[in-house]
Amino acid sequence: MENKSLFDKVKLNVARWYEYSRHQIPVILTILSSVILTSTMRTHIQAITPLFSAESGFYMFVVMMLAALIMFTVLAFGKTQSPVSSVVFSVVTLVQLFVIYQYIALIIFETTTGVIREGVNQVVNRSSSMNQSIGIMIIAGVLYLVANIFAWLYTNYKYVKVAE
Numbered sequence: 001m002e003n004k005s006l007f008d009k010v011k012l013n014v015a016r017w018y019e020y021s022r023h024q025i026p027v028i029l030t031i032l033s034s035v036i037l038t039s040t041m042r043t044h045i046q047a048i049t050p051l052f053s054a055e056s057g058f059y060m061f062v063v064m065m066l067a068a069l070i071m072f073t074v075l076a077f078g079k080t081q082s083p084v085s086s087v088v089f090s091v092v093t094l095v096q097l098f099v100i101y102q103y104i105a106l107i108i109f110e111t112t113t114g115v116i117r118e119g120v121n122q123v124v125n126r127s128s129s130m131n132q133s134i135g136i137m138i139i140a141g142v143l144y145l146v147a148n149i150f151a152w153l154y155t156n157y158k159y160v161k162v163a164e
Contacts, residue, residue, distance in 0.1 A: 026151040027078040033143035047133035059103040
């Protein structure tokens with residue numbers, strides 16, 4: 001009987017899991033990203049409270065709604081791995097990344113350039129909650145992007161829908 005080291009056992013188990021569950025990687029990354037976004041809602045609210053523009057609240061609302069929508073689309077992909085679900089997942093992810101970019105750009109704009117209110121240029125000081133919110137959005141966006149890449153790698157291009 002051969003004595004295997006702990007590293008060899010872990011390597012074997014990871015290889016076995018990857019072989020049977022690799023199509024679930026986009027699902028795992030997307031759920032992780034959505035949980036990170038939605039569980040830090042308080043930080044995002046603290047970040048947009050001092051801003052003058054009401055667009056920041058709208059962007060945050062859209063990001064949270066798209067996070068829920070992306071979870072549903074990736075769960076559909078995880079079940080079928082069809083090209084159609086990959087396209088839908090990609091489109092929703094691109095919209096999400098665009099809104100995240102707009103949210104971050106708005107915070108940066110208002111904390112550097114400011115807005116003109118009542119004839120006076122008012123600049124908001126960037127707080128630590130704004131920096132945390134930007135960091136969380138960037139991390140979530142990168143995870144969505146990586147999940148999308150994995151989704152396209154594991155798309156079943158020979159998928160045929162079977163009538164039930």
